[in-house]
Amino acid sequence: MPQAAPIRVLIVDDSASVRQTLASILTAAPDITVVGTAADPFIAARRIQDEVPDVIILDLEMPRMDGLTFLRKIMAQRPIPVIICSTLTEAGSRILFEVLEAGAVDVLPKPRIDTRQFLMESSIRFCDAVRAAARARLRPGRASGRTVEAKLTADAVMPPPLPGRRTMAETSRVVCIGASTGGTEALRDVLETLPAECPGIVIVQHMPERFTAAFARRLDGICAISVKEAEDGDAVRPGQALIAPGGRHLLLQRSGGQYSVAVKDGPLVSRHRPSVDVLFRSAAQSAGSNALGILMTGMGDDGAAGLLEMRKAGALTVAQNEESCVVFGMPKEAIERGAAARILPLDRIAHEILLSDASGAPRRSASSAK
Numbered sequence: 001m002p003q004a005a006p007i008r009v010l011i012v013d014d015s016a017s018v019r020q021t022l023a024s025i026l027t028a029a030p031d032i033t034v035v036g037t038a039a040d041p042f043i044a045a046r047r048i049q050d051e052v053p054d055v056i057i058l059d060l061e062m063p064r065m066d067g068l069t070f071l072r073k074i075m076a077q078r079p080i081p082v083i084i085c086s087t088l089t090e091a092g093s094r095i096l097f098e099v100l101e102a103g104a105v106d107v108l109p110k111p112r113i114d115t116r117q118f119l120m121e122s123s124i125r126f127c128d129a130v131r132a133a134a135r136a137r138l139r140p141g142r143a144s145g146r147t148v149e150a151k152l153t154a155d156a157v158m159p160p161p162l163p164g165r166r167t168m169a170e171t172s173r174v175v176c177i178g179a180s181t182g183g184t185e186a187l188r189d190v191l192e193t194l195p196a197e198c199p200g201i202v203i204v205q206h207m208p209e210r211f212t213a214a215f216a217r218r219l220d221g222i223c224a225i226s227v228k229e230a231e232d233g234d235a236v237r238p239g240q241a242l243i244a245p246g247g248r249h250l251l252l253q254r255s256g257g258q259y260s261v262a263v264k265d266g267p268l269v270s271r272h273r274p275s276v277d278v279l280f281r282s283a284a285q286s287a288g289s290n291a292l293g294i295l296m297t298g299m300g301d302d303g304a305a306g307l308l309e310m311r312k313a314g315a316l317t318v319a320q321n322e323e324s325c326v327v328f329g330m331p332k333e334a335i336e337r338g339a340a341a342r343i344l345p346l347d348r349i350a351h352e353i354l355l356s357d358a359s360g361a362p363r364r365s366a367s368s369a370k
Contacts, residue, residue: 178307
């Protein structure tokens with residue numbers, strides 16, 4: 001079988017050192033090639049005329065034209081998957097949501113080279129983000145290959161479940177959601193539809209550090225429910241969604257009939273921190289049949305194993321359908337493993353959350369995953 005052509009990337013950044021670092025990271029992957037670099041959007045536009053890349057990595061603060069303006073021009077004239085690479089801080093994080101709404105597929109911080117560990121994790125994040133972007137469905141107006149580092153499972157953070165199903169006392173419903181590429185806008189679509197009396201929600205969205213607090217504040221301002229970045233020991237309450245902080249794992253825990261969350265350090269699990277697999281495993285062990293697990297758009301397989309553990313523990317499990325995903329990677333893996341009891345379009349997920357809460361005990365539906 002002929003080998004797939006490598007993913008062609010154009011890097012646009014006014015820093016020569018950043019361009020060099022990104023090019024070194026990406027060219028080390030066998031399925032990615034850097035077809036050019038540009039110090040500003042005008043140079044980038046000329047390079048695109050010569051060769052249209054599969055993915056663009058774009059800085060925001062550049063001379064002559066800022067990255068957001070250039071992104072909007074790309075999406076209006078010739079849509080190409082774009083990853084924003086920026087030194088966005090919490091103070092300037094409102095720009096994060098502007099670039100996502102303008103059509104960026106992902107946002108990543110500038111790669112850190114101060115230690116080998118951070119450089120390794122930057123390499124993993126950037127290569128995986130490029131692969132996801134190359135497969136993304138671009139919203140209107142919005143490869144497989146070898147990897148160098150081993151992929152750890154949730155065992156690296158918490159022990160695997162014991163054999164056999166444990167009986168879990170009935171308590172309030174808790175909803176656990178995992179998402180990656182395309183998830184920021186998909187989560188907004190779901191959460192802003194929910195009324196204030198919905199069950200407690202715990203979320204892992206793959207995002208960089210410092211961005212999740214601003215993401216939570218933005219959702220809190222537009223949703224009827226309360227939304228906040230999770231802190232260690234936070235109670236899981238009806239009418240509230242807790243979002244895992246970037247760079248930390250989030251676990252569901254239970255004391256009597258009350259749920260709370262634990263925020264923990266640890267290695268990358270399924271190539272991510274926070275990891276959906278870690279959250280879902282903790283939900284399987286702490287909530288069992290009282291949980292609803294939802295796996296949404298994203299590249300890779302993070303969450304698929306955990307969703308299967310939740311289903312085996314008696315939880316109702318849902319995967320987003322292919323047609324409504326930006327990247328049908330994580331849900332596809334879950335469906336193929338038999339982890340999803342239901343496969344739903346994005347616009348039905350909020351309804352499923354409310355329906356599962358109203359029914360009390362776990363529902364058994366005839367429309368299981370096929």
